[in-house]
Amino acid sequence: MSVLFTSKATAVGGREGHVKSDDGLINLDLVMPSPNNTKEGTNPEQLFAAGYASCFDGALNLIAKKQKYSIESSITAEVSLMKDPADDGFKLAVTLNAHLKGVSQEEAEKLVKAAHEFCPYSKATRGNIDVTLNTTAE
Template structure:
């Protein structure tokens, strides 16, 4: 890897019914299977939080470069899916993109540009089905 800007670290123990903690302690969560009655997070929820934040950052950066003043909100829905190809599992993502300050057409174009630019979108491209649902508010 070249040109590393920063590195984040988190350690998980116990898989889906375990614990995850970042090296700085800001993330310190019990993990539970969503079908159980325990209290905690799950990998899909953590991925949704990271993806929505990263995508919103990319969207706002691109809008500012185009001198567009927007107010945006991204809700990522990350689903655990059965993978028919190998009998295992995979994830799918719906990004619900709400943008104030532009037309529907401009919102859709900005959303597409952000999807091309966002590091999470780049990382999932070709591996994860990602659907954009865009609404100008």
């Protein structure tokens, strides 16, 4: 395989630290979400959700175009951090909420399933974390 591009980001201080991309476009404080935390910042799960949602939406639109569908779409990714009883650690789960305009519910579900087979994030997570697909057509 040939590398198309490589993205870089450096984190310092873990979940209560800072993350910055090599080009400076991402330059964010990290905070652990909790009702008592008044600090502003993001967390790794939000960053993963943003990446997965944008990648999946790109895959969905590419699949739709190849299959000669004209759609409008949005993907909302919900990334949950959960306790893992297997090792008393943590694990992730993802719900992808796909909203499509321009196709029937049945067509939308087929496109979303095909995008899930094609998307690099879906390939990377397959068999590693639970991913739930919710599809709504308008």
